[in-house]
Amino acid sequence: MEIKPWHRLVEVLPPLSNYEFEALKASIAERGVLQHILVLPDGRIIDGLHRWKIAPDAPYDIVNLDDNAAFLLGLAMNTARRQLSPDQTKEIRKRQKAIALRLRQTGMTQEKVARILGVAQQTIDLWEGASITNTSNTCSPPDLRIKVPKKERERIAQRVAAGGEKSMSQVREIAKKQLGLKVLGDNFELLPNALIVHGMPSTEEYDEAFRRLSLIESAQSWWWGDLANARERDYGSLKEIAERYGKDYKALSTCQWVASRYTHPNRLGTLGFKHHMIAAPLEDRLEWLKRAS
Numbered sequence: 001m002e003i004k005p006w007h008r009l010v011e012v013l014p015p016l017s018n019y020e021f022e023a024l025k026a027s028i029a030e031r032g033v034l035q036h037i038l039v040l041p042d043g044r045i046i047d048g049l050h051r052w053k054i055a056p057d058a059p060y061d062i063v064n065l066d067d068n069a070a071f072l073l074g075l076a077m078n079t080a081r082r083q084l085s086p087d088q089t090k091e092i093r094k095r096q097k098a099i100a101l102r103l104r105q106t107g108m109t110q111e112k113v114a115r116i117l118g119v120a121q122q123t124i125d126l127w128e129g130a131s132i133t134n135t136s137n138t139c140s141p142p143d144l145r146i147k148v149p150k151k152e153r154e155r156i157a158q159r160v161a162a163g164g165e166k167s168m169s170q171v172r173e174i175a176k177k178q179l180g181l182k183v184l185g186d187n188f189e190l191l192p193n194a195l196i197v198h199g200m201p202s203t204e205e206y207d208e209a210f211r212r213l214s215l216i217e218s219a220q221s222w223w224w225g226d227l228a229n230a231r232e233r234d235y236g237s238l239k240e241i242a243e244r245y246g247k248d249y250k251a252l253s254t255c256q257w258v259a260s261r262y263t264h265p266n267r268l269g270t271l272g273f274k275h276h277m278i279a280a281p282l283e284d285r286l287e288w289l290k291r292a293s
Contacts, residue, residue, distance in 0.1 A: 003037070003052055003060060006044035008067075009074045012095045016050055025054050033058040038074075040065070046074040097127045104128060104253065107239030109232060128257055129281035183216070184209040221273040225259025228252055261285065268293050 016024065028051065037048030037060040051058050063070065103113045110128070114121040183190060187201040188209050201209070224247075232238050238256070242249040254277065261280040268276075270293045279285040279292075 001039075002043045003039060003045060003056070004043050005049055006040070006046065006074070008071060008099075009046070009078075010049070012075065012099065013078050014091050021050060021054075024050055028054050036061045038063050040067075040070055044070075046070050047078065100124050100127055105249065107249070125257075125260075126281060128253075129261070184212050218272060221255045222259055222267065224252060225255035225257075228256035229260050232256070 033051050033055050037052050038046040039060050100113050110121050110124045114124045185205055187198045189196040242252050258277045258280050268289050279288045
């Protein structure tokens with residue numbers, strides 16, 4: 001059997017310093033390899049990479065584990081045995097984060113990624129949130145805020161104050177009544193590939209149609225996110241769905257993650273989706289949104 005490095009572990013664990021490597025080399029020269037190398041059935045090294053580099057003929061034990069369990073074992077054994085400096089610990093976290101984000105892009109759930117890397121699901125959540133915030137200029141959805149007419153602001157404020165947490169349910173009820181082929185009004189018909197205007201609508205009717213279309217556009221990111229969370233909860237990976245419907249997987253993941261950070265009553269209608277996305281990684285995100293609204 002050919003013994004070989006396991007690159008999945010190598011890319012996470014920092015190498016030994018020159019001093020540590022030379023000390024290990026001197027110990028092996030004097031006393032031999034005291035601890036067997038652990039390998040998978042195909043020869044990938046779980047533990048003992050540097051011992052193998054120094055003594056390629058060192059004894060080894062085969063461990064019959066699946067890849068995820070073996071990875072956790074290798075990570076645990078290496079980090080427990082080494083006296084890692086704060087910088088090395090930070091580097092391990094950095095590499096784990098990079099792997100986590102790559103795994104999430106394949107459609108793997110946060111829970112599964114956390115299990116593979118041996119960290120809490122909340123850690124994956126925070127890493128992903130920070131990545132979305134840092135890359136928002138390249139992969140985030142467009143700014144979908146709508147401009148609320150000045151004369152409407154007081155009425156909206158009164159409705160929210162009167163309804164409190166019921167405001168979202170009120171919105172859903174309105175949506176149920178309005179969604180349909182003529183969601184923009186009686187004179188406007190929506191088709192899969194067209195918008196047909198019947199007759200000659202008044203300027204007020206046109207304004208109402210534009211207002212409704214803006215509301216739909218603003219709500220889309222939340223809808224995509226809620227739909228994605230529900231689908232992943234029930235059936236797992238979203239990658240296939242994203243490909244099937246021509247959705248950019250990164251953008252869909254962004255919507256999904258932001259939606260997961262806010263319960264429906266905590267989403268402020270006076271702020272756009274992007275505001276919620278920027279605040280999403282913060283522990284006190286709701287307080288920040290209230291200040292911005």
